[in-house]
Amino acid sequence: MKVIDVIITKRDGAPLSDEQIDWVVAAYTRGEVADEQMAALAMAILLRGMTPGEIARWTAAMIASGERLDLSTVDRPTVDKHSTGGVGDKITLPLTPLVAACGAAVPQLSGRGLGHTGGTLDKLESIPGFRSRLSTVEFLRQLREVGGAICAAGEGLAPADRKLYALRDVTGTVESIPLIASSIMSKKIAEGTASLVLDVKVGTGAFMKDADRARELAQTMVELGAAHGVRTVALLTDMSTPLGYAVGNAVEVAESVEVLAGGGPPDVVELTLTLAREMLDAAGLPDADPAAALADGRAMDAWRALITAQGGDPDATLPRAAETEVVRSTVDGQVTAVDAYRIGVAAWRLGAGRARKEDPVSAGAGVVLHRRPGDRVSAGDALYELRTDDPGRIDAARAAADGAVVIGATGKTPGPLVLGRIA
Ligand code: URA
DSSP: HHHHHHHHHTTTEEEEOOHHHHHHHHHHHHTOOOHHHHHHHHHHHHHHHOOOHHHHHHHHHHHHSOHHHHHHHHOSEEEEEEEOOOOSSSTHHHHHHHHHHTTTOOOOOOOOOOOTBBOOHHTTSSSEEEEEOOOOHHHHHHHTTTTTEEOOOTTTTTTTHHHHHHHHTTTOOOOOHHHHHHHHHHHHHHHHEEEEEEEEEEEESSSSSSSHHHHHHHHHHHHHHTTOOOEEEEEEEEEOSSSSSSEESSEEEEEEHHHHHHOOOOHHHHHHHHHHHHHHTTTTTOOOOOOHHHHHHHHHHHHHHHHHHTTOOOSOOOOOOSSSHHHHHHHHOEEEOOOOOHHHHIIIIISSSSSSSSOOSSOEEEEEESSSSOOOOOOTTTEEEEEEEGGGHHHHHHHHHTOOOOEEEOOOOOSSSSEEEOO
């Protein structure tokens, strides 16, 4: 097989054969196909698309590039959640212990932030002592004993995706539905979960800015899950506004702990409970009551157990950035929008996110909103604070966030959080 023939087949708009797909994914993983050739193929896939049959085969080849975890020693039903990424999206933090407290096991293999969206592991690592790397033995023990683990995927899981995702990131080939769907689903299927709930974000702060493309991505992933024996449901949820008030690392942990303590912002609570109900249904536990588990402290107990099991101190004081700058309203009115993308970029520039995979992140940096859509404001009221360890970052963050909070004379009622469901 010659890689040039595979590239030309796709460049000219024909479907790839099963043999071509199996060979090119395996040969790329072994280092026998050069990055520039895989980049050309990824661009041809982005421009020409793939048939459902090609996407299924590509996903299977990515799974076969590594190991598939065996969770059969976990004596609870397994269910995971994956979000396509957003601003202030800390939902995994309260959701994992909540679903664990209701009787399921959540094998949550998470990632780090890149660009304007945050990463779950970066957030959790702001807790002193927290360890994101677990061995497979530790991971399985924690699933049995605590009911949830949130950690980095091991090197052996879908290695083809690890290599290809890094290449797509620098070749303008991330935004291809076949490549995104196969990337996400190969990792989730290889992780061994029996069921999966996908939170596909739509809006300025999401990968998918428009609802039609988000729906197509969700549909593609639900079909891939079903084809591999993983019960999969997708919700389309709004990401035009950041979730909650906190955008950053330690600030999002603190907001998640508020939710686990029975308080927290209404949108974060609503999405956490909606996803928990979907996960418990998918896991065959439809009678579990996640609202009760939040209210009576069982979810908080599971959080403390999870953090402690991974070396963290749930009682430790979280880091706080050295500098805070408050941005105030110059007019009276009502907040009609808070643009998720601009706030995400501001948090990133303050040091909460990274530009390259190897960059460090600041635990205390981020944006804390004081107003959300629908709130009234008067001139002089705080709209949001910028927090950073490096005062030299404030100007760039201010510029990024400029115009993010829109104030009008008459506010519209904020729209619904859940925009659709695909099963
Ligand atoms: N997240 C992934 O894991 N893969 C993609 O391709 C996009 C988002």
